[in-house]
Amino acid sequence: MNREEPLPAPALIDEETLRGYLADRLPSELMARVEKALRESASLRARLEDVRNDREDFQLHSLGAIWRRSRLTCPTRQQLGSYLLDALDPDLGEYFRFHLEIVECPFCQANLADLEAQSVAPSAVHESRHRQQRILKSSEHLLNEDGN
Structure with a gap:
């Protein structure tokens, strides 16, 4: 028993x-x-x-930690792009400004810096596309099996 x-x-x-x-x-x-x-x-x-x-x-399981870890208040990358273009509702734009400048969210600041770098260097993107086209054009004859 x-x-x-x-x-x-x-x-x-x-x-x-x-x-x-x-x-x-x-x-x-x-x-x-x-x-x-x-x-x-x-x-x-x-x-x-x-x-x-x-x-x-x-603190790992507190509501605040879960909120921060899941980045529930962070805007999407697309929304940050709209923020850069000043194409948001003023209240939402003000919230994003608060989130970026007062809260200083490192994820959103990095995303915004990346988007700014991409928007400042359109000539680099154009040069890259032009280089790709030149390479493709110079090797077209290699891709054509008939040699035409």
């Missing part, structure tokens, strides 16, 4: 076990025991909250 081990007393559940519980790294039997102990002990719940707040990854 299998007899369950007695539930560890809240005082016997150490910080490492609580960290394992928070990271979902404990065996299922121990997870269930810790969860039951947490339901029954306010002091253990308080200790769990202390452990949660002391974790290195504490």
Whole structure:
């Protein structure tokens, strides 16, 4: 007959076990025991909250961290292009200015700098296309199997 081990007393559940519980790294039997102990002990719940707040990854799962990581407030590259051309609704343009200049979003600033560099150097794009056409023209005879 299998007899369950007695539930560890809240005082016997150490910080490492609580960290394992928070990271979902404990065996299922121990997870269930810790969860039951947490339901029954306010002091253990308080200790769990202390452990949660002391974790290195504490801020990784906060709403703000998720928001920043997913870049939910960032404009698309196309929208940034419209911003450069001053072709946005004034309120949206003002928001993008705030996002770029006040919030200083590094992703959007890099995107904007890239778009600005592309718009400033249209002659380089033209030269590149012209070079491609010259190369293609000079090698057309190699592509034609008949030699015509």
